Amino acid sequence: MGRIHSIETLGLVDGPGIRFVAFFQGCGLRCSYCHNPDTWDINKGMEITAEELLKKAVRYKAYFQRSGGGVTCSGGEPLLQPEFLAEFLRLCKENGIHTAIDTAGFGKGSYDSILKYTDLVILDIKHINSAGYRELTGRDMGELESFAMCLKKSGTKLWLRHVVIPGITDSEEHIRSMKKVMMEFDNVGNIELLPYHILGANKYEAMGIPYKLKGVAPMCKDRTKELENILKGQKESDNETGTLSHCYH
Template identity: 65%
Template sequence: MLGRIHSIETMGLMDGPGIRFVTFFQGCKLRCGYCHNPDTWNLNEGKEVSAKELLQKALKFKTYFQKSEGGITCSGGEPLLQPEFLMEFLALCKKNGLHTAIDTAGFGKGQYEEILKYTDLVILDIKHVDKRGYKELTGGNIEAFWDFVNILKSTDTRIWIRHVVVPGITDGEKHIQKLKNIIKQFENVDKIELLPYHTLGVQKYKEMNIPYRLSGVNPMCKEKVKKMEEKLLSA
């Protein structure tokens, strides 16, 4: 089976434990106001590759994975938009003894139970905490996110939680408390990260002639985010 891949990072250090072979899948249905990769949105773009071809590229770095307890991370875009290809690739990775991770917003096309059978770690990006805010920030329906989450919660897959903190949008005390309540629903969370909003991807919007919806919003204060993270992690 062929899948569409935007790009590959062979020595990733921020996308799961250890050194990672990061595959950025093409395609995303969400239109997050702070997205820094609008060039991944169109599912019909990117390079076509087979799961076996992608695996062979990854296996060249297996020695590095084993030394660092790293592995494969499928990111995007949104990897869950290509479920059959994703499942085939993950299954091949597991057959070859590779640790697998999915970096996802949980907004895909289904087949989640089958995909999670071959997934060691889910890096879950929680975009917003309520229906209205989710719609305004991403253009999507939060119910689709919960469809994935409810299946994820029924598995023993390990989880990392990530949440982007945007001034005036996702930085309020009530918002963080709601986020905390959501996270409490999971049993297998190994790590929680609040990520400060930045504007490093704005230039891409100009180059692609796409309006940047958060124009005028300043980057989030990193020190404030640290304090918010401390509150989030407190009992």
């Protein structure tokens, strides 16, 4: 038995193709920029069995498989419900469904039993050093490092993501250091930088939770793309000398 926050049947940014996305309830991190604080409490959400969740996914199987899609377990943090997650992924594989988990790598339990049934891991790397990680998430990096070790041993295909926040993770020095960290992983099929946004800020006020990044402007999408080009070893979009984009002019 597990707890699900919500379900999206036409996910387009949660892995290859069209995805059936199950957002798991519960998260152990308290990221400053989290846009879904309503997923934090693991005791909330809809209680459901792995079999029941599979039945919901199978209804859309013919549709999402035509696009090369499948099922993505997101959150919250799906790794916080390891037994339920592993069982659901196993059932998906038995039914010929492509599986992905969208995770920050901060969970509990045996990761091997989860990765055994996972075709793709979409890993959100919050920060590259202990001080920065704790500042952004309120937690230590130990659990992420444990997951990363299991991930490297598993050989599971991997997409890497990182949120770029003005004044925090948007320097070229930070991005070049991030590149070194990402190069330590094998089987990386995609790397993406995501611009920080404030779309979930109103939830904090409604829930009576202080928003840690109040006053920080959304990250410029053009500058984010320039930094992504640096991360991927390409030239910056303006010129070879690294002139800043028009966002900062």
